[in-house]
Amino acid sequence: MLRNWHLPFVVVLGFGLLSGCSEPSEQLRVGVAFETLQTEYWVASIEAIEAELRRRNIEMIEAVADNDANRQLDQIHILIARGVDGIIVSPKDSMTVIPMIKAANRADIPIVIYNRPPADNDGKSVTVVADNYKIARATVEYMAECAVKTGRKYKAMILIGDLGDINAIGRRDGFDDALRPYSDTIEVVARVPTEWSQDKALSGVTNALQVNPDINFIFASTDFLFPPLISALRTAGKYKKIGEEGHVLLGGFDGDPLAYSMLVEGYLDADGVQDVYFDSAASVDAVVRMHQNQIVESIIRDPGFVIHQDNLEEKAGQMWGAQIARSKDLTRLQL
Amino acid sequence: MRLSGWNVSNLGLTYAPVLLYAGVIGTFGILSPSFLSTENFLNIFVQCSAVAIVAIGMTFVLLTAGIDLSVGSIMFLCSAIAGTSVLHGEFPVALALLFMVIGGLFCGAVNGYFVARKGMAPFIVTLSMLFVARGSGLWITQTRSMNLPDTFRQLATTRLLGIPVPVLVLAVVVITAHLILTRTVFGRQLYAVGNNPHAAERAGIDVPNTLMAVYIISGACASIGGMITLAQLAAVSPNLGQGRELDVIAAAVLGGASLFGGRGTAFGAVLGAVLVETVRNGMNVIDADPYVYPVIIGLIIFAAVLLDSTRHRQLAKLRRRKIRTETS
Amino acid sequence: MRGNIGHIQLFLRDYPVLWLSLGLVLLVVPIRPEILSPLNLETLVLAVALLLVLSLGQSFVLITAGIDLSLPAVMSLASVVGASCLAGDSGLTGTPVSVFTAILAMLLIGLAIGFLHGFSVAYLRMPAFLVTLASLLWVGGVAVWYTESKRIPVTEEFIQVWYGRLLGIPLPVWTVAILAVLAHLLLSNTVMGKRLYAVGHGLQTSLVSGVPIGRTIVFAYMASGLCASIAAVFYTARLHTGSPELVENEVLLDCIGAAVIGGTSLFGGKGKVIGIVMGVVFIALVGNCLNMLGLRYWHVIMVKGGVILLAAVLDTFQTRWSGAE
Numbered sequence: 001m002l003r004n005w006h007l008p009f010v011v012v013l014g015f016g017l018l019s020g021c022s023e024p025s026e027q028l029r030v031g032v033a034f035e036t037l038q039t040e041y042w043v044a045s046i047e048a049i050e051a052e053l054r055r056r057n058i059e060m061i062e063a064v065a066d067n068d069a070n071r072q073l074d075q076i077h078i079l080i081a082r083g084v085d086g087i088i089v090s091p092k093d094s095m096t097v098i099p100m101i102k103a104a105n106r107a108d109i110p111i112v113i114y115n116r117p118p119a120d121n122d123g124k125s126v127t128v129v130a131d132n133y134k135i136a137r138a139t140v141e142y143m144a145e146c147a148v149k150t151g152r153k154y155k156a157m158i159l160i161g162d163l164g165d166i167n168a169i170g171r172r173d174g175f176d177d178a179l180r181p182y183s184d185t186i187e188v189v190a191r192v193p194t195e196w197s198q199d200k201a202l203s204g205v206t207n208a209l210q211v212n213p214d215i216n217f218i219f220a221s222t223d224f225l226f227p228p229l230i231s232a233l234r235t236a237g238k239y240k241k242i243g244e245e246g247h248v249l250l251g252g253f254d255g256d257p258l259a260y261s262m263l264v265e266g267y268l269d270a271d272g273v274q275d276v277y278f279d280s281a282a283s284v285d286a287v288v289r290m291h292q293n294q295i296v297e298s299i300i301r302d303p304g305f306v307i308h309q310d311n312l313e314e315k316a317g318q319m320w321g322a323q324i325a326r327s328k329d330l331t332r333l334q335l
Numbered sequence: 336m337r338l339s340g341w342n343v344s345n346l347g348l349t350y351a352p353v354l355l356y357a358g359v360i361g362t363f364g365i366l367s368p369s370f371l372s373t374e375n376f377l378n379i380f381v382q383c384s385a386v387a388i389v390a391i392g393m394t395f396v397l398l399t400a401g402i403d404l405s406v407g408s409i410m411f412l413c414s415a416i417a418g419t420s421v422l423h424g425e426f427p428v429a430l431a432l433l434f435m436v437i438g439g440l441f442c443g444a445v446n447g448y449f450v451a452r453k454g455m456a457p458f459i460v461t462l463s464m465l466f467v468a469r470g471s472g473l474w475i476t477q478t479r480s481m482n483l484p485d486t487f488r489q490l491a492t493t494r495l496l497g498i499p500v501p502v503l504v505l506a507v508v509v510i511t512a513h514l515i516l517t518r519t520v521f522g523r524q525l526y527a528v529g530n531n532p533h534a535a536e537r538a539g540i541d542v543p544n545t546l547m548a549v550y551i552i553s554g555a556c557a558s559i560g561g562m563i564t565l566a567q568l569a570a571v572s573p574n575l576g577q578g579r580e581l582d583v584i585a586a587a588v589l590g591g592a593s594l595f596g597g598r599g600t601a602f603g604a605v606l607g608a609v610l611v612e613t614v615r616n617g618m619n620v621i622d623a624d625p626y627v628y629p630v631i632i633g634l635i636i637f638a639a640v641l642l643d644s645t646r647h648r649q650l651a652k653l654r655r656r657k658i659r660t661e662t663s
Numbered sequence: 664m665r666g667n668i669g670h671i672q673l674f675l676r677d678y679p680v681l682w683l684s685l686g687l688v689l690l691v692v693p694i695r696p697e698i699l700s701p702l703n704l705e706t707l708v709l710a711v712a713l714l715l716v717l718s719l720g721q722s723f724v725l726i727t728a729g730i731d732l733s734l735p736a737v738m739s740l741a742s743v744v745g746a747s748c749l750a751g752d753s754g755l756t757g758t759p760v761s762v763f764t765a766i767l768a769m770l771l772i773g774l775a776i777g778f779l780h781g782f783s784v785a786y787l788r789m790p791a792f793l794v795t796l797a798s799l800l801w802v803g804g805v806a807v808w809y810t811e812s813k814r815i816p817v818t819e820e821f822i823q824v825w826y827g828r829l830l831g832i833p834l835p836v837w838t839v840a841i842l843a844v845l846a847h848l849l850l851s852n853t854v855m856g857k858r859l860y861a862v863g864h865g866l867q868t869s870l871v872s873g874v875p876i877g878r879t880i881v882f883a884y885m886a887s888g889l890c891a892s893i894a895a896v897f898y899t900a901r902l903h904t905g906s907p908e909l910v911e912n913e914v915l916l917d918c919i920g921a922a923v924i925g926g927t928s929l930f931g932g933k934g935k936v937i938g939i940v941m942g943v944v945f946i947a948l949v950g951n952c953l954n955m956l957g958l959r960y961w962h963v964i965m966v967k968g969g970v971i972l973l974a975a976v977l978d979t980f981q982t983r984w985s986g987a988e
Contacts, residue, residue, distance in 0.1 A: 037478040037960060038574050064960040068911045069902055071950070074710055078954045081703035082695070095814040095904035119816065163625065163812040193625030198572050199564060203382045203612075207619035210378060211369050227482055227570030234485075235492050258482055400930075404916070449972070458929055459975040462920050466968025473961035578912060581732070581796065588793050594730075595930070626808040633801025636793060637783075644789045 028056075030287055031079035033063040033072055033089040038196065039224040040256040041274065042090070044320050045114065048280035049088060056284065069096035076100045080107045086287035090114040094166050101125045110290030112283045115274075116166060117299070126286040128300045130274040132167045135304040136174030136253055139272035140219055142308050143251045144182045146269055147217060154249070156217040157190040157208055159201055159225050168196075171221045171253055171272075186217060194225060202228035209236045216248045223254040223271065223321070226262065241266040242309065255307065257325035263312055270308035276320040278302050351646045355639055356610065363617030370620045377499060381491075383586075383612035384501040385410075385560040385567075389579070390586035390604035391512045392556025395549040397587055398516075398529045400596025401457035403553045405446060405464035407579035408472070410561035411571075413438040415472040417562075418481040418571040428486050435558045435565075442468055443554020444547070451546035465580070473573060481571040491566035501563045505605070508559065512601035525549065529596030586611065589639060610639060678938060679977040680924055684945045687952055687970070695955045703951070705833070710947040712839040713897055717918040718925075718943050719846050719936070720890025723883040725922055726850075727862045728931025729784060729791035731887045734894075735914055736803035737776050739907045741769040741895035743806050746815035746905020762820050769892045769899075776802060777888025781881030799912070806907035815905035825900035835897050842893070847936035859883060863931025921946045924974050945974060 030053055037043050046062070053060045061084060065072035069092040079087055080103060087104055091097035094117055101123035104111035113127040147154045158175050161168025179186050189212045192204035201220075209215060209232060216238075220229055233239040233248060240247040243266070252259050255273030262268035282300045289296050307315045316322040364371040389406050396403045413435040420426040420434055442464060449460040493500050516522040527535040528545050536542050564575060588594065589610060590603025614635050618628055691698050717734055724731045748765040776798060783789045827834040850856040858879040861872065898909050919929075925942025927934030949970050953963045 037473075038572070040480050043478050061957040062959065063954055063957070064963070066911065066913065068913065069904075069906075069908075070713070070898055070910060073902065074706060074950070075954050077706040078703060078951065081700050081706060082697050082955065082957075092908070093814055093904075093906070095816060095906065096902040098903045099901065119814070160625065163807065169812075190622060191625060192619070193628065197574065198568050198570065199575075202567055203615065204619055206378060206382070207375075207616055208622075210372075210375055211367065211620050211622070224480065224572065227480075227572075228568050231488050231491075231567060231569050234488060402929075449975075453976065453979050455975045455979055456923060456929070458923055459920065459971060462916060463968040463972035463975070465916070466964050466971070468968075470961045470963070470965030470968060473964065474959075478960065581799075581912070585793065585796050588790060593790065594792050595728075626811065627804070629800045629804030630808060631801075631804075633797045633799070633804060636800065637797035640789045640793045640797065641783070641787060644787055648788055 027059050028085045028291070029059045029061060030086045030088060031061045031063065031084040033065065033075050033079065033087065035065050035072060035090055035092045036067050037064055039222060041254045041276070044276050044324065045090070045280060048276050049284060052280050052284040056288065067092065069093070073100055076103055080104065080109060084109060086110045086291050088112045088114055088283050088287055091116050094119040098123065110287050112286045114279065114283050126290065126296050126298055126300065128279050128283045128286065128302065130279065130302040130304045132170035133174045135272035135274065135306065136171040137178045138306045139251050139253065139270050140175050140178035142270045142306055143217065143219065143249050144179060144186060147186055147249055148182065154186040154217040155212055155215045156186050156188045157192065157215045158188065159192050159194050159205065159220040159229065161221040162195045163193065168221055175219050189215060196222065196224070198225065198228045201225045202232055205229055205232040206235070218248055219251040221253055223252045223256040223259040226252060226258050239267065242269060255319045256321040258321070260316070260319060260321040260325045263307065263309070270306055272304060273307050273319050274304050275302050275318060351642050355642055359613055359617065359635065363621060366621045370617055375616070375620065377502065379609065379612050379616050380502045380505065381499050382616065383608040384505040385563040386579070386582050386586055387505055387605045387608035388508050388563065389557050389560035389583045390590070390608050391508055391601050392553035393583050393587045394592050394599045394601060394604045395525065395552045397592040397594060398525045398596060398599050399546055399549050400529050401450060401546065401549065402461065402584070402594065403446065403550065404458065404461040404580045405442065405468055406553065406557040406583055407576035408465045408468035409439055409442045409554055409557040410564060410576035410579060412442065412468040412472040413558040413561040414565045414571045414575055415475045417565060418483055419475055421483060422481055432562055435562055436555060439554040439558025440551055443551040446554065447547035447550030450550060451543040476571060476573065478573045480573065483565070483569045483571070485569065487566050488569040491563065501567070504559065504563065508556065509601050509605050516601055521548070526597055582611070585636065589636065611636070678941050680941050680945050680974050683974050683977055684948050687948055691952045691955060698952065698955050707947060707951050708836060709833065710951065711944055712835045713894060714917060714921060714947055715839050715843060715940060715943045716890050716894045716897070717914065718921045718939050719842060720887035721918050722922045722927050722934045722939050723859065723886040725927050725929060726859045726931060726934045727880055727883045729880070729883065730795065730929070731780065731884065732792065732795040732915060733776065733780065733798035733802060734891045734918065735910045735912050736799045736806065737773055737888055737891040738895040738898060739806040739909050740802050741772045741892040742899045742909045743810050743815060743905045743907050744772055745769040745896065745899055746817050749818050749821055750815055759820060761818070762824070765821060766896055769896055770889060773888035773892025774885050777885035778881060780888070781884035784884065785877040785880035803907070810907050812907055817899060817903055817905055822900050822903060825897055843936055843940060850936060855879070855882060860932050917946055920971065924971070
């Protein structure tokens with residue numbers, strides 16, 4: 001009987017010894033804690049950060065929290081326990097990141113907040129963030145100008161992100177404020193809550209198009225929702241190129257590869273771009289400089305930009321999605 | 336006289352779920368007439384077809400007092416396999432769909448093996464499958480979204496005799512499942528296993544094989560549900576199917592299945608899925624405040640369950656009373 | 664002495680998950696010795712405390728053959744209500760009294776929703792799964808609606824509920840330890856404990872033996888609601904935030920999974936606090952180890968699934984061995 005329950009013990013111990021010991025290296029190590037990898041934007045971000053760290057010969061330790069703020073705080077504590085030299089965190093929201101900042105401060109480890117700015121706090125951190133409100137507003141303003149030029153009346157729809165995400169709120173507010181001066185030409189008839197989910201977006205858009213078949217102005221709070229949006233538009237026979245009869249003015253946010261191919265093919269009018277390469281390089285740079293005890297400004301702003309049909313050639317080089325799309329076979333991205 | 340009174344209230348109680356559907360549909364219809372169009376009803380069926388199909392598979396599992404938490408992850412894994420084989424392997428779409436079914440059958444068989452042959456708790460087995468399948472899918476896709484060729488979307492939007500393909504698939508699945516449950520030995524054995532596995536064993540039913548079969552069926556239904564979702568979205572995103580297990584179990588249970596086994600029908604599962612989707616669609620059509628959605632859906636599920644349990648209690652009471660008057 | 668050793672042997676045999684936890688640590692220590700650092704052990708203990716509160720509450724319901732899916736929603740609503748109590752202009756802001764009222768309000772929410780569930784399940788004969796699933800939707804919805812999904816900051820005093828220490832040990836560890844002991848005593852030594860198991864074993868038999876089924880079931884759901892709101896107090900203080908999205912629904916899988924791994928049955932009538940503690944330690948340890956190892960995201964998820972399966976496989980072996988003897 002004794003032998004019986006010694007068996008698992010021996011097996012496990014053997015495994016433990018086999019997996020060997022790794023000696024600590026002198027290389028710098030940076031913990032990268034992401035709240036989610038659910039959209040192309042986050043994946044591109046973490047890959048850009050990894051590439052930048054590799055370029056500087058820094059080891060990356062990855063932790064993904066699957067949307068759970070509490071788990072993310074645990075992960076930060078574990079990174080601290082592992083003795084990393086710096087932390088880059090993309091938090092769930094502006095408040096739950098505060099205890100993470102405090103924990104890092106207590107351990108005297110530099111911490112950089114990626115993409116979602118923390119609320120006021122007395123901790124020490126550096127934030128790298130795109131201005132969601134401004135970029136969304138500029139994108140929708142460009143679309144509104146296009147609409148005015150045609151001299152027709154427009155019915156608008158917005159695909160809202162997760163209402164708990166400050167960036168979703170920023171983009172929604174940008175949309176609302178951009179359209180306010182145009183209220184006599186553009187009427188907002190549908191607000192589809194998507195919770196950043198493709199299936200919810202698909203059913204929401206399908207229903208909205210059913211009720212308001214004359215919707216002809218659509219802003220998606222993230223490019224991630226384009227596949228279901230296109231699917232619904234095609235089904236309704238409304239997915240037309242710019243200049244074709246029945247084209248729906250389309251705008252998006254993020255700057256992902258699909259958005260780029262839609263711009264090139266002439267389906268998409270405008271896209272708000274967060275500059276992933278700038279954000280990731282700035283984050284890594286900030287973490288390294290803080291590690292060397294240099295002074296770093298507490299907010300690094302990614303100005304972002306709007307890419308549209310008129311500046312496509314000029315801006316495509318800065319659009320992260322364009323880089324990814326060009327590095328792959330473009331035809332595979334077409335829908 | 337008293338008899339006919341009893342009949343009327345009995346009738347009302349028997350058809351209480353129908354009255355609830357009528358109430359929901361009527362309310363939305365008054366608020367927005369376009370809700371009542373045939374096109375919109377087809378829409379509701381199209382939109383809930385994936386959940387409904389997976390819920391039918393889930394009903395088989397629930398009948399044996401089991402549970403399958405892994406369906407959402409299986410949907411995702413199968414979609415990831417199909418997406419990769421089409422985009423990177425240059426396989427034809429038909430073959431990719433076949434891979435999906437094989438994937439679903441395989442995951443279901445693994446679940447079934449541990450539950451049926453090893454006698455392990457279905458909750459834990461399928462919970463680990465939930466993680467393993469999701470992790471494998473994320474590994475295959477490297478958490479990237481995949482945008483698929485338009486052939487996929489055409490699968491979902493093509494119509495035969497004016498009915499969209501997803502609804503036809505749903506119809507085929509539900510009718511097959513209904514026939515299996517009501518007309519075959521296997522179906523009757525399922526109810527027996529769910530009601531009392533020991534008695535079933537003594538009665539000569541091969542309980543392990545029956546259990547094995549239901550998890551395989553559930554896996555297959557999950558892969559078909561994945562197929563429909565995939566065709567509708569023409570894309571694979573890393574959170575495809577995430578949290579779907581709750582929607583699916585809810586649909587099955589709303590449709591009359593019990594977590595304790597022995598109760599449930601294929602058509603019930605479809606009705607459960609349709610009810611939830613009707614409410615979501617209705618609120619969408621009347622352009623309700625997005626913040627209110629979950630509150631209303633939650634309350635309507637609560638009302639549906641309350642109505643159902645009241646009906647059961649009242650019917651039982653009425654029957655008792657009737658028996659008493661007859662015997663006395 | 665001999666009796667003691669016999670006890671320990673029995674104990675280890677009853678809970679193979681303990682072996683697995685030990686094995687996991689031995690596996691990880693050579694690769695990441697930091698796992699045994701005081702800093703990480705504290706992280707681990709606090710993770711255990713958080714999950715244990717939820718699992719204890721859940722197991723009361725599981726023992727009666729019910730299930731409570733509403734925990735994440737109850738936590739969210741309690742969190743936002745508690746945080747708005749703190750932020751209110753009652754003139755109490757910043758005083759210990761405001762912390763007290765906030766916590767009281769949070770606990771009352773848990774109890775009230777628990778009562779609603781217990782009543783619906785016991786007296787209206789509604790299936791627990793759907794009743795609590797409906798609450799998961801509507802209670803969570805109310806929390807989001809109420810705040811319009813804004814986050815609410817909490818005061819420095821309130822944060823001490825989590826970050827404060829007594830005799831060098833964090834307050835939540837004390838609280839949860841006391842709760843666990845109380846739960847253990849309640850389940851093993853009181854009439855209510857016996858009734859909970861009786862109800863779980865079968866409604867019919869307990870009806871015959873004179874157990875007040877209704878009150879027992881209501882008690883179980885209220886205990887579960889109470890535990891959820893205690894967890895909400897901890898989460899809110901720990902994250903410095905009153906938020907309608909305090910926690911993901913996945914926490915349900917963790918807390919039910921921990922209870923089941925620890926020997927609680929989903930069909931009622933089975934479950935002990937000791938086992939639940941070990942299930943919780945196991946789940947928390949798996950999370951901790953996987954993060955320590957710093958594997959890729961997808962590997963973390965896959966390994967988590969694999970390890971849970973392993974725990975269950977070991978459990979069946981154990982049952983077979985003890986059956987063979």
